Amino acid sequence: MTRALRTARHGVVLTFAAAGLMCGTFTVRIPAMTDKLGISEAAVGVVLLAWGLGALVSMQSMRAVMARVGSRAVLRAGAPLCAAALAGVAFAPTFSLLLAAAALFGMFFGVVDVAMNAQGAAVERAYGRPLMNGMHAGWCVGAMSAGLLGTVAIWQGLSFSANLALVAAVSAPAAFLLSRAYLPDPAAAPRLPGQARPRMPAVVYLLGAVAFAAFMVEGAVADWNGLFLRDTIGAPEAVAALGYPLFEAGMLVSRLAGDRLRGRVGSRRLLMAAGLGTAASFALVVTTSSAVVAVAGMVLVGLAVATVSPMAISLAGAATRTPGPAIAQTSAMGYAGLLLGPVVIGFLSHAATLRVALGVAAGLGVVIAVAAHFLPSRGARAPLAASEAAEPLGEPEPAPLAA
Numbered sequence: 001m002t003r004a005l006r007t008a009r010h011g012v013v014l015t016f017a018a019a020g021l022m023c024g025t026f027t028v029r030i031p032a033m034t035d036k037l038g039i040s041e042a043a044v045g046v047v048l049l050a051w052g053l054g055a056l057v058s059m060q061s062m063r064a065v066m067a068r069v070g071s072r073a074v075l076r077a078g079a080p081l082c083a084a085a086l087a088g089v090a091f092a093p094t095f096s097l098l099l100a101a102a103a104l105f106g107m108f109f110g111v112v113d114v115a116m117n118a119q120g121a122a123v124e125r126a127y128g129r130p131l132m133n134g135m136h137a138g139w140c141v142g143a144m145s146a147g148l149l150g151t152v153a154i155w156q157g158l159s160f161s162a163n164l165a166l167v168a169a170v171s172a173p174a175a176f177l178l179s180r181a182y183l184p185d186p187a188a189a190p191r192l193p194g195q196a197r198p199r200m201p202a203v204v205y206l207l208g209a210v211a212f213a214a215f216m217v218e219g220a221v222a223d224w225n226g227l228f229l230r231d232t233i234g235a236p237e238a239v240a241a242l243g244y245p246l247f248e249a250g251m252l253v254s255r256l257a258g259d260r261l262r263g264r265v266g267s268r269r270l271l272m273a274a275g276l277g278t279a280a281s282f283a284l285v286v287t288t289s290s291a292v293v294a295v296a297g298m299v300l301v302g303l304a305v306a307t308v309s310p311m312a313i314s315l316a317g318a319a320t321r322t323p324g325p326a327i328a329q330t331s332a333m334g335y336a337g338l339l340l341g342p343v344v345i346g347f348l349s350h351a352a353t354l355r356v357a358l359g360v361a362a363g364l365g366v367v368i369a370v371a372a373h374f375l376p377s378r379g380a381r382a383p384l385a386a387s388e389a390a391e392p393l394g395e396p397e398p399a400p401l402a403a
Contacts, residue, residue, distance in 0.1 A: 013138035252306075
């Protein structure tokens with residue numbers, strides 16, 4: 001294995017960690033944001049809607065951009081701008097300016113998310129074996145760091161604005177330095193004059209549905225667990241802030257083992273088990289009245305749901321010759337779940353209770369398991385066929401689905 005390839009792999013993992021740190025810092029300090037501007041739970045839902053709309057708009061535009069310039073060029077520009085946008089959220093003085101800043105942060109985060117997953121798929125393809133779960137483990141490390149730093153910031157009386165600004169100041173130069181490690185994207189097959197644009201395989205849209213449900217679950221924990229633990233369960237704010245990093249700790253453990261599990265039991269079986277485990281563990285969280293049980297349940301949710309989105313993105317990227325556009329499509333569908341989830345939960349909590357609203361996430365685990373059942377036995381045809389061929393499913397590979 002060449003040094004450049006190892007450097008690229010480490011660079012992608014660290015990019016995921018930086019993205020997790022930025023996004024996690026924003027989400028873990030949401031209770032402090034509500035206190036700073038005096039906004040309600042429904043207003044928090046609107047802020048998260050602005051963030052999600054920004055991410056979704058940029059992701060929908062990334063299919064063409066990724067096909068044209070590739071993930072390396074996009075990350076070089078997008079990651080530092082994402083850090084700058086986080087600083088804008090930190091210092092927004094009014095609710096209307098907070099909405100605008102959140103939308104801008106969402107847009108640049110969407111750009112970074114698609115590009116870093118496409119870069120990860122390029123590295124994964126160069127290695128010839130599954131690596132995406134391990135790369136997403138970097139996100140968990142960043143998000144856990146955000147939660148722990150947020151807890152320290154609360155104990156030390158550091159404000160919402162100062163916490164976010166500090167993370168932005170560290171992330172911007174780090175993102176610029178990491179851009180030197182990335183690989184060029186695989187070249188697309190040239191199109192002949194008059195040749196129709198190749199259609200996206202239908203399996204990409206099915207994987208997008210899986211990502212939709214997984215991101216909705218992850219978003220429910222990231223955006224609402226702090227308020228749920230503090231206001232519904234009655235935990236102190238410092239304890240409530242631990243729910244998210246412990247959720248990410250469960251995800252980290254699962255993702256570190258996820259690539260090996262995928263090779264042993266197969267993508268489809270692992271996705272089905274993850275969906276059912278997500279349903280059971282989230283049901284535990286929303287039915288308890290104990291802060292200890294609820295926080296422990298967050299760890300179980302993280303263990304269960306962790307491998308879903310990395311596998312969906314990996315399989316989508318492997319479904320076509322150039323992974324960027326397929327990953328952009330799957331990510332856009334996934335972030336539609338991240339967009340709808342916080343809004344649905346916010347308004348359901350206003351109409352009923354936050355406990356009832358979060359029960360939606362348990363049903364999403366069942367959705368993941370059912371959707372995974374309809375995946376081809378080896379996902380999409382892929383350059384990772386050597387590793388996927390080891391899956392002991394005992395079924396012939398079906399013809400590739402076409403849109």
